[in-house]
Amino acid sequence: MSNIQDKIQEEVEQARAACDTSGSNSPECAAAWDAVEELQAEASHRKQSKPKTSLEQYCDANPEADECRVYED
Template sequence: MAATITSVTLPNTRWAAPKPEVQRLHALATVNFPLRMSARRLALHVRATPPQQQNISDAVQESIKHAQEACAGDPASGECVAAWDEVEELSAAASDARQKQKEIDADPLEAFCKDNPSTEECRTYED
C-alpha cells in the first residue's frame, strides 16, 4: 500500500508569510477615528441590570430628605423644584419595579387566561 500526502496544514503561518499591509491600514484608521473605534469597544462591555427594589426605595427616602433640605430656605427655588422632580422620577421607577415584580411572580396560567379567556384551559364551569 502506498500513501500519498495530498495537502499540508500549518497551524502557525507567521514564519511563512510577511505581515499584510491591512494591519497597518487598520492601525491608521484607529488613529484617524478614535471615538468610533472606542465606542464599539465600550458597547461590548455595557450590560443593563434590573434595578433592585430595596435600593430604589432607599434612594427615594434619601431623595425626599434631600428635597426637604433643599426647600427649607426657599420653596420656589430651582434647586427645590429639581429635587422634587428627582423624587418623582425615583418614585415612578420604584412603582415600575414593583409592577414588574408582580408580573414575574404571577401565575403563568393566569396571564395566559387573561389574554385568551375563551380557550379550553381557561373556561370555568359552575355546578
C-alpha cells in the first residue's frame, strides 16, 4: 500500500509544478490533478476490499469439494 502512497505524493508534486508553470486554470494543471484524484480513488478502493476468508481460499483451490457446492433454488 505504501507504493501507491509514494506514487500519490509524486503526482501531487508534479501537479503543483504543472500549476506553477502553466497557471492554475490551465488544462495541464487540471489533468495533473485528475491523475492525483484517480490514484487516490484507487488507494481508497484497495482499502475497502476485504481479504478472502479461509473457506473462500479453500474453495478457490478445491472447487469440487463438497463444502464449496453452490445450490440453486
